[in-house]
Amino acid sequence: MSGSLHAIPSARHGGNPLLRLIGLLSRICGIVAALMIVAAVVITCQMIFVRFVLNGSTIWQTEGVTYIVIAATMLGLPYVQYLRGHVNVDLLPLMLPPGLRRVLAVVVMLATLAVSGGMLWYGYEFWHEAWDWGETSNSPWNPKLWVPYLALPVGFGLYTLQVAADFFAMMTGIEKPFGLSEDATLTETHAADAASERAD
Amino acid sequence: MDPLTLGALVAVLTIAVLFSGISVAAGLLVVSAGFLIVFDGMSSLSLIPEIFFGKLDNFALLSIPMFIIMGAAIASTRAGADLYEALERWLTRIPGGLVVSNLGACALFAAMSGSSPATCAAIGKMGIPEMRKRGYPDGVAAGSIAAGGTLGILIPPSVTMIVYGIATETSIGRLFLAGVVPGLMLVGLFMVWSLWSTWRSGQASVLSAGSYSWRERMEILPRVLPFVAIIIGVLYAMYGGIATPSETAAVGALLCLLIAVVIYKLWDPRAIWVILRDSTKESVMILFIIAAAGVFSYMLSSLFITQAIAEWIGTLDVNRWVLMGTINVFLIIAGFFLPPVAVILMAAPILLPIITTAGFDPIWFAVVLTINMEIGLISPPVGLNLYVINGIAPDISLRTILVGSLPFVACMVVAIVLLCLFPGLATWLPDLVMGVAI
Amino acid sequence: AELRLSHQFSESDLRHKVAQMVADEVAAADVDLDIKIFPTQSLFKAREQYKPLARGQVDMIVFPLAYAGGLRNPYNLTLMPGLVKNHDHAARLNDSEFMDEIESILNEDDVMTLVHGYLAGGFAGTEECITAPDDVQGKQTRAAGKAFEQMLAGAGASIASMSSAEIYNAMQTGVLDAANTSSSSFVSYRIYEQVACFTPAGEYALWFMYQPMLMNKSTFEGLTEEQQQALLDASAKAEAYYLEEAKAQDTNAREVFAENGVEIAEMTEEEFNAWQTIAKETAYKAFLEGSPDGQRLLDLALSVE
Ligand code: NA
Ligand code: NA
Numbered sequence: 001m002s003g004s005l006h007a008i009p010s011a012r013h014g015g016n017p018l019l020r021l022i023g024l025l026s027r028i029c030g031i032v033a034a035l036m037i038v039a040a041v042v043i044t045c046q047m048i049f050v051r052f053v054l055n056g057s058t059i060w061q062t063e064g065v066t067y068i069v070i071a072a073t074m075l076g077l078p079y080v081q082y083l084r085g086h087v088n089v090d091l092l093p094l095m096l097p098p099g100l101r102r103v104l105a106v107v108v109m110l111a112t113l114a115v116s117g118g119m120l121w122y123g124y125e126f127w128h129e130a131w132d133w134g135e136t137s138n139s140p141w142n143p144k145l146w147v148p149y150l151a152l153p154v155g156f157g158l159y160t161l162q163v164a165a166d167f168f169a170m171m172t173g174i175e176k177p178f179g180l181s182e183d184a185t186l187t188e189t190h191a192a193d194a195a196s197e198r199a200d
Numbered sequence: 201m202d203p204l205t206l207g208a209l210v211a212v213l214t215i216a217v218l219f220s221g222i223s224v225a226a227g228l229l230v231v232s233a234g235f236l237i238v239f240d241g242m243s244s245l246s247l248i249p250e251i252f253f254g255k256l257d258n259f260a261l262l263s264i265p266m267f268i269i270m271g272a273a274i275a276s277t278r279a280g281a282d283l284y285e286a287l288e289r290w291l292t293r294i295p296g297g298l299v300v301s302n303l304g305a306c307a308l309f310a311a312m313s314g315s316s317p318a319t320c321a322a323i324g325k326m327g328i329p330e331m332r333k334r335g336y337p338d339g340v341a342a343g344s345i346a347a348g349g350t351l352g353i354l355i356p357p358s359v360t361m362i363v364y365g366i367a368t369e370t371s372i373g374r375l376f377l378a379g380v381v382p383g384l385m386l387v388g389l390f391m392v393w394s395l396w397s398t399w400r401s402g403q404a405s406v407l408s409a410g411s412y413s414w415r416e417r418m419e420i421l422p423r424v425l426p427f428v429a430i431i432i433g434v435l436y437a438m439y440g441g442i443a444t445p446s447e448t449a450a451v452g453a454l455l456c457l458l459i460a461v462v463i464y465k466l467w468d469p470r471a472i473w474v475i476l477r478d479s480t481k482e483s484v485m486i487l488f489i490i491a492a493a494g495v496f497s498y499m500l501s502s503l504f505i506t507q508a509i510a511e512w513i514g515t516l517d518v519n520r521w522v523l524m525g526t527i528n529v530f531l532i533i534a535g536f537f538l539p540p541v542a543v544i545l546m547a548a549p550i551l552l553p554i555i556t557t558a559g560f561d562p563i564w565f566a567v568v569l570t571i572n573m574e575i576g577l578i579s580p581p582v583g584l585n586l587y588v589i590n591g592i593a594p595d596i597s598l599r600t601i602l603v604g605s606l607p608f609v610a611c612m613v614v615a616i617v618l619l620c621l622f623p624g625l626a627t628w629l630p631d632l633v634m635g636v637a638i
Numbered sequence: 639a640e641l642r643l644s645h646q647f648s649e650s651d652l653r654h655k656v657a658q659m660v661a662d663e664v665a666a667a668d669v670d671l672d673i674k675i676f677p678t679q680s681l682f683k684a685r686e687q688y689k690p691l692a693r694g695q696v697d698m699i700v701f702p703l704a705y706a707g708g709l710r711n712p713y714n715l716t717l718m719p720g721l722v723k724n725h726d727h728a729a730r731l732n733d734s735e736f737m738d739e740i741e742s743i744l745n746e747d748d749v750m751t752l753v754h755g756y757l758a759g760g761f762a763g764t765e766e767c768i769t770a771p772d773d774v775q776g777k778q779t780r781a782a783g784k785a786f787e788q789m790l791a792g793a794g795a796s797i798a799s800m801s802s803a804e805i806y807n808a809m810q811t812g813v814l815d816a817a818n819t820s821s822s823s824f825v826s827y828r829i830y831e832q833v834a835c836f837t838p839a840g841e842y843a844l845w846f847m848y849q850p851m852l853m854n855k856s857t858f859e860g861l862t863e864e865q866q867q868a869l870l871d872a873s874a875k876a877e878a879y880y881l882e883e884a885k886a887q888d889t890n891a892r893e894v895f896a897e898n899g900v901e902i903a904e905m906t907e908e909e910f911n912a913w914q915t916i917a918k919e920t921a922y923k924a925f926l927e928g929s930p931d932g933q934r935l936l937d938l939a940l941s942v943e
Binding site for chain 2 (some may be wrong): 681689690691695803810812831
């Protein structure tokens with residue numbers, strides 16, 4: 001919420017072309033997600049207009065908008081990871097000496113990868129099952145559910161990619177563990193500095 | 201293992217995992233998946249995407265990004281400065297008037313933004329440098345904005361009220377109304393404290409320096425009109441039979457974007473992108489936590505932990521106010537470490553049956569819960585508003601901000617006590633507008 | 639052994655009482671079988687219970703079967719306007735060849751029925767009575783279920799989709815002019831405070847929804863013979879109770895609305911037929927488009943006297 005174009009932290013690539021590409025992909029996802037949220041705003045306003053001014057039926061809007069926001073959330077995952085926007089509690093990392101902090105960072109990133117990879121795998125099954133059954137939402141609009149469900153494997157796939165890129169960046173020294181500078185400790189200034197890096 | 205012991209184990213492990221520095225949403229998924237594998241078997245993992253998607257599959261949730269856009273759009277224009285300046289011109293003669301006008305600006309801005317960090321940023325960008333320039337101590341400047349910003353989730357619209365409404369199946373329109381009077385009361389308490397502390401510091405004469413002519417005071421009023429128009433428009437849409445609260449959010453977001461572009465001439469696509477980027481970032485962060493917390497609460501329910509805790513507390517036979525006090529302490533502690541949305545989603549399914557059995561009103565409790573969450577927003581280690589202040593004024597130390605916001609935390613505690621003594625503060629307005637609750 | 643039962647209803651709801659009755663009876667039979675009930679969507683969201691049941695991730699559910707109409711189109715016939723005329727007709731339908739067909743589809747998904755049951759509902763209008771299709775012309779209307787939305791749209795109503803919990807506020811603020819939902823929802827959400835006229839489920843009623851208690855078939859077959867018998871006995875007892883109470887709910891709704899000064903309107907046979915004509919052109923037609931075997935099933939259902 002700092003409101004300026006440059007003040008916001010993001011994933012470092014250290015010149016690595018692959019990391020650069022993954023970062024670009026995450027940024028594109030972010031743009032698409034933001035545009036989808038705008039689309040949701042416009043469609044909802046259109047629905048109110050149809051109902052309140054034209055006194056007409058609104059068949060698809062409520063459902064469509066819900067799926068659009070879900071898709072925006074899923075596509076937003078890699079982008080928010082790229083912007084370091086997923087909020088966390090960095091009390092313990094700050095209390096640890098650099099060596100242990102690095103070990104903890106490896107564990108945390110592997111756990112995050114396990115979660116996103118798992119969500120990708122089971123999300124794919126979830127999508128595939130809806131595809132297989134030909135499942136529809138059973139509303140008057142009645143769309144095929146594999147379309148909105150697709151957001152899950154795609155979003156978590158791209159999220160996994162960005163987390164993997166961050167993991168690689170940390171292992172090769174491009175990025176510091178938890179994005180904390182070596183001498184960051186629990187003393188107040190550093191705590192505030194570190195905090196400012198990942199939430200606003 | 202008996203569900204209560206299991207519950208204690210879940211609590212300990214959740215705290216351990218979240219303290220590791222993993223993101224809150226991923227941490228909740230790790231804990232949930234772990235317990236589901238051990239106690240329900242590997243096959244239960246295939247349920248997680250369904251529950252994750254199901255949590256997000258709710259039209260009311262879409263109002264979260266929209267109420268955030270409202271705040272972000274206005275925050276990126278001169279509007280915050282206008283509002284701030286208008287209040288200042290009118291309140292400048294009062295000792296400590298600048299703090300009072302900042303708090304007033306926060307309260308007004310909160311009526312347009314569903315998020316606390318957004319409110320904090322919008323007013324703080326202008327208010328903190330100005331207060332420091334005029335000789336207010338850093339702690340007062342930063343603390344008042346940090347605390348004033350928390351009003352964003354108490355005064356409607358409110359992202360956390362939406363989440364509470366969804367989690368407990370209570371009316372969001374009613375919840376919004378319930379926050380109005382307590383919000384005004386809280387900002388009143390903040391102001392009284394500010395005036396009294398300025399007067400006590402003996403610097404009253406210095407801090408009230410500067411005066412404006414009546415002409416200057418009248419001149420600025422038209423510039424506040426867009427604000428008033430948005431607030432009235434949104435309220436009319438919401439309670440005038442045009443749209444449900446969730447739909448109204450879209451009207452508000454569109455209105456704010458249009459006002460930013462048309463009235464404040466925000467033509468630069470990059471500036472508009474900043475609004476969208478910041479809103480997307482905050483919304484996605486919140487929605488990811490919501491979905492992950494949904495999986496977490498499924499795990500708690502599937503292992504019968506939620507039900508066992510509710511039953512256990514039911515058998516305790518303690519005084520209902522002792523119970524309420526304990527719940528508040530628990531919420532404040534949870535609020536230290538977790539963002540409000542996560543606390544509400546994890547606590548609501550467990551607490552709601554306990555609350556209603558003990559004879560408390562769920563709408564009233566939403567307000568008490570929200571004020572607890574406001575305390576969490578300005579307490580370390582995870583205090584979203586602290587991060588915002590740090591972004592605006594990096595040279596003010598965390599300790600100074602904390603000490604500066606302490607009196608405001610005290611005001612919040614007083615507000616909770618007042619709400620306990622006079623529950624009508626929360627329930628009167630919704631009952632008046634929407635009829636007595638079902 | 640322990641069985642987990644999920645449903646979406648509150649603990650004061652009839653459908654919870656039916657589940658509780660089965661649980662209590664089975665416990666009393668002392669066959670080492672314990673049914674743990676997860677009410678109020680505390681395990682799964684209302685519409686997301688069928689697949690976990692089919693996979694055996696939950697053992698039993700009390701479930702409006704039409705919710706799974708997106709997975710199995712024939713289930714949509716269990717919430718089709720005009721297909722069921724009253725509770726006694728519904729009871730005959732439960733024993734019919736039509737329900738045998740539904741059962742065999744359930745069996746394909748490894749699901750079986752323990753307790754049959756239908757609940758009825760009516761219509762309410764904030765200003766005028768809703769009995770004939772002409773009455774909904776141009777009105778913002780909330781309907782319970784896809785088929786009813788299609789039928790009402792066919793009659794010229796504007797459809798606003800929302801949950802039954804939102805009806806009260808929507809009527810109060812004027813977003814909504816008319817609503818269709820179950821008798822128990824009409825009472826529990828105090829809709830009588832907002833409407834001028836109520837058309838309860840009477841001699842001719844349009845809205846009947848099949849809401850059986852279902853069980854995972856493999857789980858059932860994995861039980862001992864005594865356990866299976868105890869479950870079946872409990873279910874038979876619960877089914878009789880369910881039918882009696884379902885009738886009582888309609889009477890209760892009628893009384894509560896009348897006591898609160900709401901005008902009570904009755905649907906005539908002629909009006910019922912007019913609705914059914916529209917339903918045939920809209921809801922039935924849409925149903926048939928989605929199902930090759932639909933016509934046969936529809937004819938089976940319509941053949942029940
Ligand atoms: Na607000
Ligand atoms: Na905190």
